[in-house]
Amino acid sequence: MPIANKIAPGLDEVDIIICGGGVAGCVVAGRLAAADPELCILMIEGGENNAGNPTVCHPALFPTHLTPASKTMVWYKANKSEHLAEREYILPTGGLLGGGSSVNAMLYSRPNKGDFDAWNTPGWSTADMLPYMRKLETYKGPGGPEFHGNDGPLEVTFDAxxxxxxxxxxxxxxxxxxxxxxxxxxxxxxxxxxxxxxxKTVSTDGERRDAATAYVHPLLNDSKHPNLHVLCESKVNRVLFDETKRAVGVEYAPNPEYTVIPSSTERLRLTVRARKMVIVSCGALGTPLVLERSGVGSPDVLKQASIPVVANVSGVGTNYQDHxxxxxxxxxxxxxxxxxxxxxxxxxxxxxxxxxxxxxxxxxxxxxxxxxxxxxxxxxxxxxxxxxxxxxxxxxxxxxxxxxxxxxxxxxxxxxxxxxxxxxxxxxTYPHSRGHIHITGPDWEDPPEFDTGFFxxxxxxxxxxxxxxxxxxxxxxxxxxxxxxxxxxxxxxxxxxxxxxxxxxxxxxxxxxxxxxxxxxxxxxxxxxxxxxxVGTTWHSMATCAMKPRSQGGVVDKDLNVFGVQGLKVVDLSICPKNVGANTQITAYTIGEKGADIVMQELGLAGAKQEDGQLNGHAH
Incomplete structure (x- = not known):
């Protein structure tokens, strides 16, 4: 199915819903869809489709996304800070399909040797993660094959x-x-x-390589994969749970930045059901807000926002970090x-x-x-x-x-x-300062309470x-x-x-x-x-839904399951318990690859053979 701005007729229930079409979300969507053509997947992205956008595909035009009128960024206004000369800092993040990979400076940089090891989480050491870093790339530069991949979806070049x-x-x-x-x-x-x-994540012919181009568009343009559906220009408001606290769907709404919505006394809210799983991948600033609006978070925060508590997970929205x-x-x-x-x-x-x-x-x-x-x-x-x-x-x-x-x-x-x-x-690389982000009301339009913690x-x-x-x-x-x-x-x-x-x-x-x-x-x-x-952001937000024990302020376990509920995972940079000494683009891809593998193993798809030409370096 081509990318649409509304759910296709009859598509009111799918197997897996992915909330957010950023880097990690695109990786998970592409890997799962390629692993099993029978698995029905819906990815919901708040921004526009990035395909064919010249400001995306032409590397030199990336600063255009940072202009005040840009619709390809989501702009978060932080609290006034005495540490920042009383500024109310405005922090932008990628707000279109492909997320940050569609608007960034395309610099290729991996975490350092000890970064993943410092997370102290089984299955997430540097030795565990190197195969995923190799899997994601077609690397055309210096360095041995023991460190780099040559047939992954993401092209990395040195001769652009x-x-x-x-x-x-x-x-x-x-x-x-x-x-x-x-x-x-x-x-x-x-x-x-x-x-x-x-x-650089730039092709040999001089065009940007982003997560949607690498992982999603090849399948959307292939009739063999009608199982992958992407809904753009729609904002996820909350995850829906049944009486057992299992995630069974999401509530979403058209994004008024792109859609003329008839005036009404009630805000337009639509729902879609998930038979197997919901995955939240809205980034370090978006994901904790989705969880809190869904009733997962600190009871004090939820009470102030008039949200009933589904699960007491006090770490949601805390520990915010950036570079x-x-x-x-x-x-x-x-x-x-x-x-x-x-x-x-x-x-x-x-x-x-x-x-x-x-x-x-x-x-x-x-x-x-x-x-x-x-x-x-x-x-x-x-x-x-x-x-x-x-x-x-x-x-x-x-x-x-x-x-x-x-x-x-x-x-x-x-x-x-x-x-x-x-x-x-x-x-x-590893700032000592910490911030937070929390909801102030039940709807995505309600402005968050955000403290960057900078300086x-x-x-x-x-x-x-x-x-x-x-x-x-x-x-x-x-x-x-x-x-x-x-x-x-x-x-x-x-x-x-x-x-x-x-x-x-x-x-x-x-x-x-x-x-x-x-x-x-x-x-x-x-x-x-x-x-x-x-001082400002490097657009490397992370750590607001950390992967660590619940007693230590953690939000997800080693398999990315959200504590206190079932059928709900988080797969994005918000799960990082500690910072990394690198631009975070490749870290986000790697988390996406690891997250996709975890889901495939749980669904019994780990050994599924991908079709030739799908999600490799020659599928663009």
Whole structure:
């Protein structure tokens, strides 16, 4: 059946309902449908179909999804926070079929060696998860076959559009600072940290590869799989239970962003039944809200929202985590064909970008994971050193920060001169801060009570102060550097050694080695002030329905069953009990693969043979 915006006539009951069409949801839907053509599956997605959308398929156009009028994102408004200079932060997440994989920057990055092990859950160690990481990919880059797959649905390439000139320049600057250059940061080798020429979820012909394109569309376009149904532009309100607390269906509604709904004294609510199972895959911000509206959560939260308690699971919506993110822009002498600034600034059309190849460019060519030296740890102060001792010192596989370079200014181009820039992104890998998200009423339209928790712990501020200093030292050692863009940097005292500069030639022109900038306590205060005003999300939300014991605030068990009810699973990034030192796209795919396997085993489909050509690297 093709993707529709309403349930097909007569389809009021299916075997499995998947709530949410993001990364993990698409993986589960595609794997189950391919494993058994007789298994009737319905996936309900709140946003639009991503197929044929040029802003999805053309890599360079991904920032268009972050414009205020975008319908391809779901925008969550957080509480005003004293830790963020009294900001009410607006956090967007992917809001269309394919979820974050349809709107992200397409960077390929796996969890580190110890990340899955730290979850301390049987069946979820790194050794257990590596086969799923290999299964999902057709990997065309450096690294051995023992670490990577060559016939999975998701194409990972290293020869898509990239700017070698700036890539090489950035890597030599990294080496000057003493960080290693590694062929494959995703090989799960212990202690393997450094920088790499980044892989991308972009096809060899220069188009984005997302979860829907990889796992769902091939089956929807194949008459051999009429069992897979996808309903877009419809919001799941709650899961329905019978008297035994078994999930037997869902209540949903048309999304008014896309559908003209006749005025009525009552909100339109529709239902569909599930014979075998309901799977919630609405992401770390959406999934806990669905569970709470269904009566699964803390009794205090449910009472305030006028929801009868089905199961007392107090951990729902707690433990919210993300990767804190900063973007640091720099001036450069690059030509228009070497950055995406002309395209984003409106001086180059998408058609022109297609002719010169920039339309297939993500802007990001280099990515790395790094740790401070022991001396740098001491310089961050005794409180940070205590945190380092407890969380990092004895685990050489844990980076403190992730860095990525982008050949463009990322932001509102009307605010900066019509020139060329490069930007360094700094991402905290394991922030200590925690937040939460909870419902305030019984319907999906009721705004949630959301606290990001960003910077509520001072050690997280210290991480980003260190990240700023490293990013700036890298930039200063590149040949393309021409100073800082004031709009995107702290305001230092005029007589500070850290004062911003505007250059005609690179600092490296003299051939002399550069000394690092020496920052005073006053300089650090200026950095912290700027950070609190500007720190934001890396779009890596997780952990709000954690997989750990119920007594410890857990929401699901090792088989992803929700505590206190039956026939209900959660399969998405909300189940992560702890963070991962990586962009979370591949983690979401891996959770989807593991979740699909768990369901297939429970249904007796684990040994089912997939048809040739289905869900492999040649099915696109």
């Amino acid at each position: 559009k990239r700017i070698r000139k700036t890539e090489d320049d950035f890597l030599q600057a990294i080496e000057q600072l003493g960080y290693p250059i590694i062929d494959d940061l995703s090989d799960t080798v212990p202690g393997h940290l450094g920088f790499e020429r980044v892989g 804190h993110f900063m973007l640091w822009p720099f001036k450069t002498n690059l030509a228009p064909c070497e950055t995406l600034d002309a395209l984003y600034g409106g001086r180059m059309s998408a058609e022109e970008a297609g002719v010169n190849g920039l339309i297939g460019y993500t802007g990001c060519d280099v990515h790395g994971k790094y740790r401070p030296s022991e001396q740098e740890v001491k310089e961050l102060g005794p409180d940070f050193e205590k945190h380092w001792q407890a969380e990092f010192r004895n685990d050489s596989s844990k980076p403190l920060l992730i860095m990525a370079s982008f050949n463009t200014f990322i932001g509102d181009h009307s605010m900066v001169p019509a020139e060329a820039y490069f930007t360094i992104g700094s991402c905290s 509520s712990e001072d050690v997280d501020v210290k991480m980003q102060i260190f990240g700023y200093k490293v990013a700036r030292e890298v930039a200063r050692r590149t040949a393309l550097y021409r100073g800082e863009l004031p709009l995107g940097h702290p305001e230092f005292p005029a007589d500070s050694r850290a004062a911003l500069v505007d250059l005609d030639t690179p600092l490296t022109a003299s051939g002399k080695s550069l000394e690092k900038i020496k920052y005073t306590a006053e300089d650090d205060q200026a950095i912290e002030k700027y950070l609190r005003k500007h």
